[in-house]
Amino acid sequence: MKIRSVDVYIIDLPTIRPHQLAMHTIVEQTIILARVMDEEGAEGWAEVATIGGASYGEGTPEAIKVNIDTYIAPLIIGKKPVHYDKIMHEVSLNVRGNNFAKAVVESAMVDLVARRRNIPAYELFGGQIHKSLPVAWTLASGDTSKDIEEAKESLHQKRHNIFKLKIGKGNPYKNVEHVLKIIEAVGDQARITVDVNQAWDETTATYCIEALQEGGVSMVEQPLPAWDNEGMSRLTDRFKVPIMADESLNSLQDSFQIAKHRAGNSFALKICKHGGMTQTKKVAAIAEGVGFGLYGGTMIESSLGTAICAQLYSTIPKFEFGTELFGPLLFKENITLNEIKYENYEIIIPDGPGFGMEIDMEKVKHFSRGL
Ligand SMILES: [Mg+2]
Incomplete structure (x- = not known):
């Protein structure tokens, strides 16, 4: 047909x-x-x-x-x-x-x-390895006490125990303090990661990552601009805390160059960035081949987009950093008749037919x- x-x-x-x-x-x-x-x-x-x-x-x-x-x-x-x-x-x-x-x-x-x-669509990609995957939540209210409250509530509901903090906006040093306060409040029950979204230069990154590593942050995502792979290499060399490539990693060819030059030592996957599900599996294969950790990224899709990511990620053997497929939880409204389910800190992979979602x-x- x-x-x-x-x-x-x-x-x-x-x-x-x-x-x-x-x-x-x-x-x-x-x-x-x-x-x-x-x-x-x-x-x-x-x-x-x-x-x-x-x-x-x-x-x-x-x-x-x-x-x-x-x-x-x-x-x-x-x-x-x-x-x-x-x-x-x-x-x-x-x-x-x-x-x-x-x-x-x-x-x-x-x-x-x-x-x-x-x-289900995952049967077209080799079949399902995971029935559910861990989901990080992004604390991004812009306010420390609100973020702590949100994290505690999330832990109480067994919704998330990995929290990512978006710290690219504003004063980097104040943002580091913000992260350390959150670790102090919930760090014994949760894993805390940060995403800088390209906002620092290398000098700022060197100072701030030192403090974040010492404070117990478990991953630093895209600290430098997407073009600065050499700087990313030096940071990866210098620190024990994993450095993740996100905005610098688009094409399959990017993934090979990042792996070759160690411009980061972990990848944030996103189907949209890589140009589709087939390409995303190829990027995941580069990570597997070089021993990099993977993170199942999001562009904050709603229920349908999240189902697509979840189904594809369910066919990939290992997500060292879990996923961030929390998108549907951030929306007031839904464009599908059914919803994505979350349980015990994980997203339940929707079953088919197709991606398992019915358009409203x-x-x-x-x-x-x-x-
Ligand atoms: Mg990111």
Whole structure:
């Protein structure tokens, strides 16, 4: 059965509280949905999320939609979605970059194929290794006592026992103090990691990581700008605390270069960054081959995007740093009829068919721009 149409929707979904990152504070998260339909009217759906327009990366929601509509859709219409890897190879020969756009289109084809066969999508990626995976929560209210309260409540509910602190915004030294206070309050019951989102220079990073390592932080994510792999190498050499590559790691080729030059010693995976599920498994293979720890990253997708990540991550042998698939917990509203389940500090991997999520078309219409 061949693909008949590709539709892209831009959705703005409100969050339960402001979520403060180095580059942007999210109060409404923009997600992009793609629907691929075959000649018999069967549908596959997928989602990618973006953070703060163009502030996190160059793939803005508007550009993702235009590039799919104009350049990618014509290349996949008339093709058989079961050959999704071959199709994406052909797309990549004609469309440079645009990893988010490629990711959402590939995932929609995967959903369609898996639904047609009545199987979960993970069966198309080698099968499930994990039925659930640990989930970190990001403490990003911007206020130390609120963050401590949120962490304690989360531990009490057995929701999360890994907390990531976003510390790229504001005074680095004050932010380090903020982290140390949180470790003091909950560090005996939880693992604390930090994400700098590229905000430091190497001198600042050297000073701050020293203090964070001493204070018991268990991982430092992207302390330096994405371009500064040499600086990342020196920090990786200097400190025992793991240094994670996130914004510096996009393509499969990036992952090889980072591994080769030890510009970090762990990877944050994100399907949208790598340009799709197939590419993400290849990046994970580079990590496995070089002995790097993995973190199942998020762009703060809602339920559908989270299900896609969870299903793919469930086929990858080891996540030394767990995942951060908390997205659905941050949203006030949902675009699927069913919800992602969390239990005992872990996300339960949704079962199929496809990604196991049923689109709520009313909600899609309500939150879509221009519908
Ligand atoms: Mg990050």
